[in-house]
Amino acid sequence: MFRLFDLSLRLNGFPMQEAQREYAKIKAIPSEMYSDYLSKQKKAIVDFHVKNNPLYRELLQSKSDLAWESLPIMTKKHFQKPLAERLSQGYSLKNVYINKTSGSSGDPFIFAKDKLAHALTWANIIAKFGQFGIDFNHSYQARFYGIPLDKIGYPKERFKDFISGRYRFPIFDLSDKVLEDVLATFRRKKFDNINGYTSSIVLFAKFLQQKNIILKEVCPTLKCCVVTSEMLFPEDKLLLEKQFGIPTVNEYGASELDLIAFQNPEGEWQVNAETLFVEILDENDNLVPNGQEGRVVITSLYNKAHPFIRYDIGDIGVLDEKSTPQKPILKKLIGRTNDIALLPSGKKSPGLTFYYVTKSIIEDDGNVQEFVIKQTKIDTFEIEYVSRIALTESQIKDIEKAIETYLESGLTFHFSRKDKLVRSKSGKLKQFVSLL
Numbered sequence: 001m002f003r004l005f006d007l008s009l010r011l012n013g014f015p016m017q018e019a020q021r022e023y024a025k026i027k028a029i030p031s032e033m034y035s036d037y038l039s040k041q042k043k044a045i046v047d048f049h050v051k052n053n054p055l056y057r058e059l060l061q062s063k064s065d066l067a068w069e070s071l072p073i074m075t076k077k078h079f080q081k082p083l084a085e086r087l088s089q090g091y092s093l094k095n096v097y098i099n100k101t102s103g104s105s106g107d108p109f110i111f112a113k114d115k116l117a118h119a120l121t122w123a124n125i126i127a128k129f130g131q132f133g134i135d136f137n138h139s140y141q142a143r144f145y146g147i148p149l150d151k152i153g154y155p156k157e158r159f160k161d162f163i164s165g166r167y168r169f170p171i172f173d174l175s176d177k178v179l180e181d182v183l184a185t186f187r188r189k190k191f192d193n194i195n196g197y198t199s200s201i202v203l204f205a206k207f208l209q210q211k212n213i214i215l216k217e218v219c220p221t222l223k224c225c226v227v228t229s230e231m232l233f234p235e236d237k238l239l240l241e242k243q244f245g246i247p248t249v250n251e252y253g254a255s256e257l258d259l260i261a262f263q264n265p266e267g268e269w270q271v272n273a274e275t276l277f278v279e280i281l282d283e284n285d286n287l288v289p290n291g292q293e294g295r296v297v298i299t300s301l302y303n304k305a306h307p308f309i310r311y312d313i314g315d316i317g318v319l320d321e322k323s324t325p326q327k328p329i330l331k332k333l334i335g336r337t338n339d340i341a342l343l344p345s346g347k348k349s350p351g352l353t354f355y356y357v358t359k360s361i362i363e364d365d366g367n368v369q370e371f372v373i374k375q376t377k378i379d380t381f382e383i384e385y386v387s388r389i390a391l392t393e394s395q396i397k398d399i400e401k402a403i404e405t406y407l408e409s410g411l412t413f414h415f416s417r418k419d420k421l422v423r424s425k426s427g428k429l430k431q432f433v434s435l436l
Contacts, residue, residue, distance in 0.1 A: 045309065080109070087112060097115060205244065296316065342434070
């Protein structure tokens with residue numbers, strides 16, 4: 001079944017042919033020349049933003065030493081201002097790709113990529129999925145993701161799914177009754193891959209385990225399962241591969257950047273060294289030896305519209321000792337888990353559900369800077385947030401209305417404005433925590 005995936009990207013102004021050519025050139029670089037490529041590209045993106053981006057120049061504070069190790073570490077805190085004030089010269093809100101991060105770390109914000117950089121992201125994704133026989137123009141994906149429930153967002157996402165060859169299972173309710181319907185859909189449709197949030201897919205696998213069902217026997221066309229956004233523990237990987245009967249591929253990415261790491265067919269968690277430069281740093285911003293854990297700090301080598309240079313993503317990770325500049329291997333990633341919310345009706349809902357609720361309080365003015373949601377009782381939640389201006393009663397009512405739409409009615413929420421939120425040992429905020 002032919003899909004319009006590539007065509008839809010081109011119609012949206014993304015230069016896919018140019019990106020594919022550029023990506024092929026990068027992949028063709030000999031291993032002995034790869035360090036030179038990275039050095040050249042790092043210098044080029046820094047020079048561009050020094051010359052063209054006021055936000056980055058302000059961050060440098062007239063720094064004369066532009067040696068790589070002396071460049072400042074960027075965080076989401078540096079982006080708490082309207083997007084238009086963060087764009088490089090030559091770029092505007094009308095000629096860039098704009099999106100919001102998931103807020104799974106508690107630090108949601110709006111970002112931009114120039115269209116070639118975004119096309120390169122897709123060239124990379126297409127290549128990585130292609131290793132497992134997945135062709136976005138012809139594949140049919142079972143997608144375990146959230147979806148906006150408003151009158152504009154819902155049909156828009158459904159149309160994007162249709163164009164992209166995807167069938168979406170919304171994850172706001174994963175009770176057994178709903179999972180029965182999911183299983184029935186797998187019996188009817190010829191999916192060849194599964195993609196989505198780790199916790200949701202693991203819940204489905206546990207449901208299959210209870211029923212002693214192997215999904216591949218129900219849906220013989222399946223080739224692989226790709227999990228993303230949350231930590232995949234070894235025991236869960238074993239469960240998925242047993243109950244699905246197909247390889248499970250571990251993806252680690254960030255919407256504002258690209259795929260960061262993607263499991264290759266040899267089972268290695270290979271870091272994207274084509275469009276990103278990944279460093280592991282200690283608490284003093286010094287590079288740690290491979291094999292030691294530290295903060296994951298990433299540079300987007302091609303995004304000219306918006307600077308992500310030595311950007312601390314908020315995770316702790318370890319690069320394998322056998323890593324090379326051309327083929328870094330992620331040995332371990334710490335701190336990308338989300339709890340499950342248990343609701344009075346019996347619904348189970350992944351923590352990332354709250355991303356769709358908190359969209360209600362994310363505005364381009366950057367007022368709400370951080371937030372966490374804690375479930376203290378089966379029907380009671382606390383929302384702690386940091387903002388320049390306190391949320392109004394009207395905004396709080398809008399949030400409560402959104403919560404009722406996405407989850408269920410009868411829940412109690414307490415809002416508390418804080419000067420600072422408590423972070424985990426990894427230095428990352430966990431957006432949703434269950435204290436049950």
